[in-house]
Amino acid sequence: MQCKTERDLASNELMAKIQARQAHVVVIGAGYVGVPLAVELAEAGVKVTAYDKDPRKVDLLNAGESYIEDIPSTQLRSCVSTGLLSGANEAHCLREADVVLVCVPTPLTRSKEPDLSYVEAAISDVVAHQHPGMLVVLESTTYPGTTREVVVPLLTERFELGEDVFVAFSPERVDPGNKVYQTRNTPKVVGGASPACQKVATALYGHVVDRVVPVSSTDAAEMVKLVENTFRAVNVGLVNELAQVSRALRVDIAEVIDAAATKPFGFMPFYPGPGLGGHCIPIDPLYLAWKLRTLNHESRFVALADQVNSGMPRHVARRAMELMSAHGKALRGARVLVAGVAYKRDISDVRESPAIDVIRELTQSGARVEFVDPHVREINEHGVALRGVPEGHVDYGDYDLVVVTTNHSSFDYEEIARRARLVLDTRSTVPGRRAGEDWDHNVAVL
Ligand SMILES: NC(=O)c1ccc[n+]([C@@H]2O[C@H](COP(=O)([O-])OP(=O)(O)OC[C@H]3O[C@@H](n4cnc5c(N)ncnc54)[C@H](O)[C@@H]3O)[C@@H](O)[C@H]2O)c1
Numbered sequence: 001m002q003c004k005t006e007r008d009l010a011s012n013e014l015m016a017k018i019q020a021r022q023a024h025v026v027v028i029g030a031g032y033v034g035v036p037l038a039v040e041l042a043e044a045g046v047k048v049t050a051y052d053k054d055p056r057k058v059d060l061l062n063a064g065e066s067y068i069e070d071i072p073s074t075q076l077r078s079c080v081s082t083g084l085l086s087g088a089n090e091a092h093c094l095r096e097a098d099v100v101l102v103c104v105p106t107p108l109t110r111s112k113e114p115d116l117s118y119v120e121a122a123i124s125d126v127v128a129h130q131h132p133g134m135l136v137v138l139e140s141t142t143y144p145g146t147t148r149e150v151v152v153p154l155l156t157e158r159f160e161l162g163e164d165v166f167v168a169f170s171p172e173r174v175d176p177g178n179k180v181y182q183t184r185n186t187p188k189v190v191g192g193a194s195p196a197c198q199k200v201a202t203a204l205y206g207h208v209v210d211r212v213v214p215v216s217s218t219d220a221a222e223m224v225k226l227v228e229n230t231f232r233a234v235n236v237g238l239v240n241e242l243a244q245v246s247r248a249l250r251v252d253i254a255e256v257i258d259a260a261a262t263k264p265f266g267f268m269p270f271y272p273g274p275g276l277g278g279h280c281i282p283i284d285p286l287y288l289a290w291k292l293r294t295l296n297h298e299s300r301f302v303a304l305a306d307q308v309n310s311g312m313p314r315h316v317a318r319r320a321m322e323l324m325s326a327h328g329k330a331l332r333g334a335r336v337l338v339a340g341v342a343y344k345r346d347i348s349d350v351r352e353s354p355a356i357d358v359i360r361e362l363t364q365s366g367a368r369v370e371f372v373d374p375h376v377r378e379i380n381e382h383g384v385a386l387r388g389v390p391e392g393h394v395d396y397g398d399y400d401l402v403v404v405t406t407n408h409s410s411f412d413y414e415e416i417a418r419r420a421r422l423v424l425d426t427r428s429t430v431p432g433r434r435a436g437e438d439w440d441h442n443v444a445v446l
Pocket residue numbers: 028029030031032033034051052053054057103104105106118121122139140141142172173174175176279280
């Protein structure tokens with residue numbers, strides 16, 4: 001342990017460095033979250049090292065070749081060429097760090113429980129190179145209590161919290177593919193492990209984002225993220241159920257939602273789809289449910305939304321079978337084109353994509369499935385390995401059925417409606433879709 005004067009010196013020095021943009025930041029995890037954050041810091045004039053275990057990513061970063069769609073290589077290259085951004089593959093880069101931002105994955109284990117192994121490994125690397133006067137912020141999504149119960153104890157074995165080590169949690173809100181809201185103009189919630197930690201972390205993020213939103217604790221900041229994504233998962237679950245109910249009522253749910261959204265208050269539109277995908281919305285609510293279970297509480301909405309949303313790919317396959325049979329055809333042996341395998345519009349990320357489950361369900365029903373996606377060349381996920389048909393080579397008229405699973409903006413929906421023999425539109429984007437009987441039209445809904 002250090003004496004009081006040394007500690008004061010360490011914390012004052014850190015604050016002064018942050019304020020003068022002279023703090024050296026190490027971002028651990030150069031993925032969808034870490035790279036945009038590192039670029040934003042470098043553009044703010046802060047020296048950043050993006051540390052990743054994956055040497056290929058580090059090489060690409062150092063060559064100024066972006067592998068994150070929202071960050072053009074030109075933007076990355078100008079950060080690298082100023083010397084403010086570099087990649088590193090070895091943990092000893094942490095020796096130079098004044099600030100560490102942890103952006104590593106937080107997946108689920110096989111038994112659908114939080115897997116904190118990446119966070120623990122990253123923090124162990126920090127501990128191995130820890131020195132007085134460091135700010136460490138966890139940005140990975142996790143359950144309330146993680147920073148306080150897991151991160152702080154490791155970082156305070158040799159150092160005093162709020163005096164020579166500063167710890168905070170700040171949830172990452174990046175929305176890949178969003179052209180309007182990016183790192184800088186998305187407000188950043190920050191919860192410190194103590195008032196001093198809060199102060200230091202707020203000063204850092206003040207350089208990176210237009211608005212910092214302080215909350216009273218790391219637990220509150222962790223909960224903010226889970227509330228945001230649980231809100232989304234539950235509302236998507238609700239609308240997926242309403243889509244099924246609406247078809248029974250011969251009402252187009254998308255038309256209804258668009259009309260409801262004209263209400264200027266008290267309503268926010270969510271649209272049905274083939275299920276949830278990506279690294280966040282299907283997973284984060286389960287972190288919350290797990291934490292609640294440890295406190296003997298049941299999260300009924302999370303469970304129900306998970307049940308409805310994870311049942312959607314099977315529902316899509318069932319609808320495909322109904323639609324084919326209403327037109328006197330069998331799904332078994334039919335040639336089916338799945339349009340869009342990324343989990344959402346205009347991105348290439350296929351992690352947890354419901355389209356993969358739809359392909360598996362259709363294949364198990366005997367269909368011969370191909371896919372087209374302008375952002376994805378091939379897939380090899382959850383036992384589904386396929387190479388896509390290039391968009392320019394597709395003739396929608398060649399297939400017995402086209403299932404629209406991702407509403408990419410480059411698809412020509414007029415052409416799909418015109419050329420395809422039958423269309424199952426899971427994203428409410430194909431013109432002329434009908435919610436009525438399947439046999440009276442070629443474009444049907446969920
Ligand atoms: N992707 C999103 O849209 C998004 C949005 C908000 C929050 N999040 C959260 O942010 C976190 C990171 O997600 P992501 O999508 O950026 O993940 P990612 O898989 O794209 O990137 C994580 C990176 O961390 C690296 N890594 C793992 N362990 C490491 C270690 N010990 N040391 C160094 N590098 C290590 C991996 O090689 C990988 O490159 C997760 O908790 C996620 O839930 C993601």
